[in-house]
Amino acid sequence: MAQSRGQFSSKIGFLLAAAGSAVGLGNIWGFPTQAASNGGAAFLVVYLILAFLLAYPALMAELTIGRYSKANVVTALANLNPRAPFSQLGWLVGFAAVAVAVIILSFYALVAGWMLAEFFAPLAAKLANQEASLWFKTGHFQRDALMCAGMSTLTVLIIARGVENGIEAWSTRLMPLLFLILIGLIGYVLMQPGASDGLKAYLIPDIGRLLDPALILSAMGQAFFSLSLGVGTMLIYGSYLRDTDNLPRMGASVTLLDTGFAFTAGLLIIPAIYVAQAQGVAVYSDSGELIAGPGLIFQVLPALFAHMGGAGDWMAIAFFALMSIAALTSAISLLEVPVSICVERWQLSRTKAAWLSGGVIFSLSVLIIWQFDALFSLAITASTVYGQPLLGVTLCLFAGWVLSRKKLLSELAKGHPEIESSLFWKIWPTYVRFVCPALIILTFVQSLR
Numbered sequence: 001m002a003q004s005r006g007q008f009s010s011k012i013g014f015l016l017a018a019a020g021s022a023v024g025l026g027n028i029w030g031f032p033t034q035a036a037s038n039g040g041a042a043f044l045v046v047y048l049i050l051a052f053l054l055a056y057p058a059l060m061a062e063l064t065i066g067r068y069s070k071a072n073v074v075t076a077l078a079n080l081n082p083r084a085p086f087s088q089l090g091w092l093v094g095f096a097a098v099a100v101a102v103i104i105l106s107f108y109a110l111v112a113g114w115m116l117a118e119f120f121a122p123l124a125a126k127l128a129n130q131e132a133s134l135w136f137k138t139g140h141f142q143r144d145a146l147m148c149a150g151m152s153t154l155t156v157l158i159i160a161r162g163v164e165n166g167i168e169a170w171s172t173r174l175m176p177l178l179f180l181i182l183i184g185l186i187g188y189v190l191m192q193p194g195a196s197d198g199l200k201a202y203l204i205p206d207i208g209r210l211l212d213p214a215l216i217l218s219a220m221g222q223a224f225f226s227l228s229l230g231v232g233t234m235l236i237y238g239s240y241l242r243d244t245d246n247l248p249r250m251g252a253s254v255t256l257l258d259t260g261f262a263f264t265a266g267l268l269i270i271p272a273i274y275v276a277q278a279q280g281v282a283v284y285s286d287s288g289e290l291i292a293g294p295g296l297i298f299q300v301l302p303a304l305f306a307h308m309g310g311a312g313d314w315m316a317i318a319f320f321a322l323m324s325i326a327a328l329t330s331a332i333s334l335l336e337v338p339v340s341i342c343v344e345r346w347q348l349s350r351t352k353a354a355w356l357s358g359g360v361i362f363s364l365s366v367l368i369i370w371q372f373d374a375l376f377s378l379a380i381t382a383s384t385v386y387g388q389p390l391l392g393v394t395l396c397l398f399a400g401w402v403l404s405r406k407k408l409l410s411e412l413a414k415g416h417p418e419i420e421s422s423l424f425w426k427i428w429p430t431y432v433r434f435v436c437p438a439l440i441i442l443t444f445v446q447s448l449r
């Protein structure tokens, strides 16, 4: 089986694929809006600390388990120690991770579909007529289901092509494009009146909020969601890494790229909110809070674009292309989790596995669209607030306690022969055994009170 597994063909291919997974709606939408409503730069500071202190070690746990096992999340965890009860436990945690990945993708594909609809709306106004544009702008069952089906189909088509020709090739094309659109949009928004107030709000910390438990919990959830942790995505990407690649360095680069993208997205979104305000668009709700949720993306920003006249339509098209691309490279990494299991455990062909998993997940998305009020936020909270951090801790425990120190060392030494004398090796094994799980659980308990 080992020979038939896919592999990333280059370091940069892996980096762009892993960054493609990590950089998504969480960075461009989640991070800036959470920062804007949680003390601006105070959130940024806490987020950066947590990303490197908690999320990076947890990411390393996933990448190391993945490359050591060269298998999907279920097989990897079940085989780390084949004796009872570890194997059964591994099996259980593996399937829990798949379940969470499936739930995340079912709402993620729906939100990605909204982005696609907002992309088509101004395009339809230009190419067809206002009526067509309105169809894309107004949320209803047919539109949501059709757009979600479009996003899901693209995801399936890329995943069906495999690791090198699908995941790697498309991430390598889409990620630089994403970056260019982001920089272009920032350049434009920063020249508008009001933008400097946004920069101030974003970059000057409200020190009083640094230790706010609610802020810390949101920042932790955001860091885990943003780095795609706890659901076996990074584990499977790690399993496609070559033995010669230096894992700690790869992990650090992915963390830097992800936090760098989130920070840069903040330079677009937060000034854009203030520019919108300067143009008379309502950015605060009746209760005086900043509009941060879906309202921001689907009301405030489109209202801002509408104020910009002719350029506004192009801004809207570029912005929602940015959101759709970011969502697509994350969605493919989520679909790879169940697909790798279907291929490796049940010997399905990749194409069949991709259509089957994509089909099941799309049915769940349709269920969410149909029972939106009952299911949408439930799916988000269950999977991202509870599922991801809890599974993240469990994966740290597997790396620290189930995989022996000797095996960890020999795995890491493959791409980094001097690892034993590095600072990383002095800290990380103990860190992942005790400190990381304790910190994650503490943050949790703190927030439940």
Ligand code: PHE
Pocket: 021, 022, 023, 024, 025, 026, 027, 104, 225, 226, 227, 228, 229, 231, 233, 330, 331, 333, 334
């Ligand atoms: N990291 C992605 C984002 O920020 C979401 C994601 C979560 C992707 C979990 C894969 C796994 O949007």
